[in-house]
Amino acid sequence: MKEEVLRMDRITYREQGVTELNHFCLDIDAGEIVGLIPINDTGMAALIRLLRQNLPLHYGYVYYRGKLVNQWQESDYSFNRIGVIESRSGLADDLTVADNVFVLRQGFKKWMIRRKVLNRQLEPFLLETGVDLQADTCARELSAFPRFITELVKAVVAGCRLIVLMEPASVISDTRLDSLQRILRHYAAEGISFLYVSRHYEEARQICNRAAVMVNGQIAKVVSTADTPPETLQCFGVEAYTQLVRRQERGWHAGGAQTAALELHKLWFDHIHSLDFSVAPGECVVVQDLNNHILNDLTALLSCQKGPESGSIWVGGRPLTPKNRREVAVIQQQPAQTMLFPELSYMDNLCFALDHRLPDIWRRNAARANVRRELEGILGASVFNKAVESLTQQEKYDLVYTRVWLQHPKIALCVQPFMSADVEQRMQIWTLMERLLEKGISIVILAVNLADSLSLGDRLIRVRDGYVQAIYGKDEFASLPPSAPWHDFWSSADKEKESPMDIQRT
Amino acid sequence: MKWNRKYLSHCVMVWVGAQALIVLLLAAGCVLASRQGAWAMLITVAIFLEACLCIVFYFWIFRPYQRTERMIGLFLEGYSLSSLDNSGVSLSPVNERLTQYVKEELNTNRLLKLSKRQAQYRALQNQINPHFLYNTLESIRSEALVAGLNSVADMTEALAVFFRYTISKVENLVTVEEELQNCETYFRIQQYRFGPRLNLRIVCAPEDKEEIYRCRIPKLTLQPILENGIVHGTEFKIGAGKLTVRLERTEKLLTILVSDDGIGMDENALLQLNERLDKSGRAFQEDKEEHVGGVALVNVNNRIHLLFGEEYGLHVFSIPMAGTDVRITLPMITSNRELMRNEVLS
Numbered sequence: 001m002k003e004e005v006l007r008m009d010r011i012t013y014r015e016q017g018v019t020e021l022n023h024f025c026l027d028i029d030a031g032e033i034v035g036l037i038p039i040n041d042t043g044m045a046a047l048i049r050l051l052r053q054n055l056p057l058h059y060g061y062v063y064y065r066g067k068l069v070n071q072w073q074e075s076d077y078s079f080n081r082i083g084v085i086e087s088r089s090g091l092a093d094d095l096t097v098a099d100n101v102f103v104l105r106q107g108f109k110k111w112m113i114r115r116k117v118l119n120r121q122l123e124p125f126l127l128e129t130g131v132d133l134q135a136d137t138c139a140r141e142l143s144a145f146p147r148f149i150t151e152l153v154k155a156v157v158a159g160c161r162l163i164v165l166m167e168p169a170s171v172i173s174d175t176r177l178d179s180l181q182r183i184l185r186h187y188a189a190e191g192i193s194f195l196y197v198s199r200h201y202e203e204a205r206q207i208c209n210r211a212a213v214m215v216n217g218q219i220a221k222v223v224s225t226a227d228t229p230p231e232t233l234q235c236f237g238v239e240a241y242t243q244l245v246r247r248q249e250r251g252w253h254a255g256g257a258q259t260a261a262l263e264l265h266k267l268w269f270d271h272i273h274s275l276d277f278s279v280a281p282g283e284c285v286v287v288q289d290l291n292n293h294i295l296n297d298l299t300a301l302l303s304c305q306k307g308p309e310s311g312s313i314w315v316g317g318r319p320l321t322p323k324n325r326r327e328v329a330v331i332q333q334q335p336a337q338t339m340l341f342p343e344l345s346y347m348d349n350l351c352f353a354l355d356h357r358l359p360d361i362w363r364r365n366a367a368r369a370n371v372r373r374e375l376e377g378i379l380g381a382s383v384f385n386k387a388v389e390s391l392t393q394q395e396k397y398d399l400v401y402t403r404v405w406l407q408h409p410k411i412a413l414c415v416q417p418f419m420s421a422d423v424e425q426r427m428q429i430w431t432l433m434e435r436l437l438e439k440g441i442s443i444v445i446l447a448v449n450l451a452d453s454l455s456l457g458d459r460l461i462r463v464r465d466g467y468v469q470a471i472y473g474k475d476e477f478a479s480l481p482p483s484a485p486w487h488d489f490w491s492s493a494d495k496e497k498e499s500p501m502d503i504q505r506t
Numbered sequence: 507m508k509w510n511r512k513y514l515s516h517c518v519m520v521w522v523g524a525q526a527l528i529v530l531l532l533a534a535g536c537v538l539a540s541r542q543g544a545w546a547m548l549i550t551v552a553i554f555l556e557a558c559l560c561i562v563f564y565f566w567i568f569r570p571y572q573r574t575e576r577m578i579g580l581f582l583e584g585y586s587l588s589s590l591d592n593s594g595v596s597l598s599p600v601n602e603r604l605t606q607y608v609k610e611e612l613n614t615n616r617l618l619k620l621s622k623r624q625a626q627y628r629a630l631q632n633q634i635n636p637h638f639l640y641n642t643l644e645s646i647r648s649e650a651l652v653a654g655l656n657s658v659a660d661m662t663e664a665l666a667v668f669f670r671y672t673i674s675k676v677e678n679l680v681t682v683e684e685e686l687q688n689c690e691t692y693f694r695i696q697q698y699r700f701g702p703r704l705n706l707r708i709v710c711a712p713e714d715k716e717e718i719y720r721c722r723i724p725k726l727t728l729q730p731i732l733e734n735g736i737v738h739g740t741e742f743k744i745g746a747g748k749l750t751v752r753l754e755r756t757e758k759l760l761t762i763l764v765s766d767d768g769i770g771m772d773e774n775a776l777l778q779l780n781e782r783l784d785k786s787g788r789a790f791q792e793d794k795e796e797h798v799g800g801v802a803l804v805n806v807n808n809r810i811h812l813l814f815g816e817e818y819g820l821h822v823f824s825i826p827m828a829g830t831d832v833r834i835t836l837p838m839i840t841s842n843r844e845l846m847r848n849e850v851l852s
Contacts, residue, residue, distance in 0.1 A: 001713070001714055001717075001755055001756060001757065002754055002755070002756050003756065003757075004756045004757075004759065009817070009821075009835070010780070010783075010784050010819075010821060012784070022777060023777065023780035023781065023784060023821070025821045025823070025833070027761075029756075058580075059580070059585055059784060061817055066756070066757065066758070068817075072580070072585075073577075213825065215773060216773065218773075218776070218777065218780070219823060220773065220776065220823060220824065220825050221823045221824060221825045221828065221829075221831065222823060222831070223828075
């Protein structure tokens with residue numbers, strides 16, 4: 001007999017007149033790891049709010065641990081003991097791991113905090129996870145994986161029987177993801193259930209028993225990861241995405257004599273240890289950091305915020321210095337939030353990296369008018385009159401990538417470009433990056449998780465402990481582990497290439 | 507007129523009266539205060555009394571009114587028959603009588619009997635005498651056996667068993683085992699049409715099988731859904747079709763998942779179907795409304811709602827070209843004692 005932990009039954013939930021969840025049904029049994037694959041973002045935030053708190057429903061019933069906790073007739077705004085671990089930290093930065101786990105727990109009523117006792121109480125939990133983590137480490141010093149584990153232990157100690165994991169792979173590297181999966185399975189065996197939110201089916205099927213496909217706030221289907229082929233998910237835009245990639249498949253070929261757009265020579269800096277690779281003009285290289293250590297270091301070095309301890313960086317055959325820093329453009333992760341200045345106008349946001357190409361752009365209205373006229377065809381005329389804050393997510397992405405397109409750097413560094421993006425957004429980012437490549441701008445995608453990077457990349461460079469561990473050409477993508485997103489795409493592409501030979505043989 | 511807190515009109519009248527009284531008291535207080543200079547005292551008392559009135563207004567008038575309005579709104583949207591009963595307060599005694607009248611008109615027992623009578627009528631509308639039908643089928647079977655046509659004899663036997671269960675058995679509830687047997691009989695008949703193209707699999711955890719098979723469910727719950735799966739799902743599919751009936755239980759709940767791997771349906775069709783299932787009240791209010799497809803599902807769902815309440819029922823999951831799952835949730839009823847407790851079931 002199964003033990004029900006959560007049952008959301010035919011939920012229709014509205015916020016300010018907007019239907020967020022529509023006839024939403026999801027059930028999770030004790031000790032089960034259920035995947036949730038949101039095809040778009042509609043209803044995701046509302047779902048998390050509704051799991052945490054019993055907010056008024058338009059219709060439906062919520063059962064937690066067999067008890068009816070929320071129904072459409074009556075909602076008491078009470079909180080459910082459900083843990084939610086997001087990609088950003090939910091810990092108090094200035095407290096230690098033990099303090100975060102015990103002191104911030106509901107029901108902790110001690111007047112005196114005895115650190116030694118807390119550390120001793122935490123030890124068995126940390127041993128259980130098998131992670132090398134000190135109880136008195138300050139939360140600020142934790143990297144993504146230990147932080148994730150601390151939050152997991154915190155939820156377990158708080159008595160949560162259901163823990164929601166929001167896209168762990170977007171912050172945890174591949175190798176650490178294996179450890180996380182082992183820990184999840186351990187807790188699942190003890191009866192704790194998990195809702196594993198992931199944008200990629202390939203990732204969810206590694207760990208989940210079942211995966212629920214969510215589209216526009218409703219669960220379209222719950223698929224068993226054991227026996228359902230991934231073609232099941234070829235609807236709702238995923239197929240359109242694949243077709244887009246297939247249609248635009250670029251035939252990039254390394255031109256041996258050309259000067260490299262970017263060269264790193266035996267680079268040493270903090271976590272970077274003798275990093276050595278080069279990127280050709282118009283090439284898209286995916287750098288996967290298997291430890292999630294070098295992303296910040298490499299971004300700081302390439303944006304000239306810091307200099308290397310030893311080694312050198314060459315851009316277009318010249319050493320990278322603050323003078324030619326405009327030849328490198330950095331697109332931060334989630335650029336719609338991090339790379340726009342709401343106090344500036346749309347035009348100012350668009351042109352402020354143009355000073356090296358048009359030094360007098362701010363004095364010459366005619367130059368700005370020309371830029372505007374040229375771009376109206378691409379961006380649309382109406383966006384230029386809008387305040388940056390009122391732009392849609394799609395328009396914000398257009399603005400950031402067009403700024404880089406105008407800047408025309410030799411190399412564009414994209415930090416986790418597909419992080420937390422739904423299918424439609426991923427397609428847009430893909431198209432925008434493709435536009436940069438068409439203009440001859442090389443792209444370096446810095447990623448912890450491959451996400452959709454392989455759909456665009458010409459080469460994959462895997463970096464472990466700060467040095468290059470392996471390099472894969474496009475032809476070798478099919479030999480990556482099956483858990484890698486887009487693996488099926490490259491495998492099928494390989495088969496298509498093989499089939500004419502088979503015909504010849506027969 | 508006797509004052510009663512459950513009528514909003516009474517509460518409003520009392521509240522307005524209290525407000526008027528306070529205004530009079532404050533006016534008198536102003537006269538006294540101007541003579542004795544006790545303005546601070548007066549203002550404090552005024553604030554206190556108004557605060558009390560605000561609290562009374564919120565809990566006696568505003569919240570009950572909001573709740574009543576929401577319930578009526580949901581009822582009009584077609585969500586629920588029970589919502590009328592759950593508002594707790596009435597606008598006025600006349601309004602309460604009106605609500606009572608509507609409730610009686612939509613009485614669960616009456617609707618259930620009506621629904622059952624309609625089903626029986628539909629079954630018999632071809633003026634077929636069931637006994638005459640069974641006898642004729644038996645005769646055909648005998649003739650087929652004599653002629654050595656074993657497949658015709660088997661098919662006729664399956665058809666007779668199927669009709670006997672569908673038409674003659676008049677109880678509301680049957681065991682899961684009986685219902686599954688009927689599904690298998692129906693499937694046997696369909697297999698003569700589809701051959702090996704169609705497969706049926708019944709999945710149930712061995713440790714729960716006995717309990718689940720004893721569980722009572724409404725008659726003809728599974729077969730219409732199975733039929734739907736074949737007609738709308740696998741029939742249009744190229745190649746073999748698989749149908750699965752998966753039975754699971756928790757302490758209080760029986761879940762049956764009827765899945766097909768047919769052509770599925772798009773997002774909008776799925777949304778509309780689930781909306782029709784959730785708004786079961788509308789199905790009774792608008793019986794004249796014609797819908798294309800999904801009638802069997804709505805019918806089964808309505809019977810479950812009437813028998814066990816709105817917490818139970820059907821929900822559909824589907825993706826185009828990846829099949830459809832119909833999930834049925836029912837209470838775990840295994841004993842007659844539990845049945846006796848339910849007025850509708852007994």
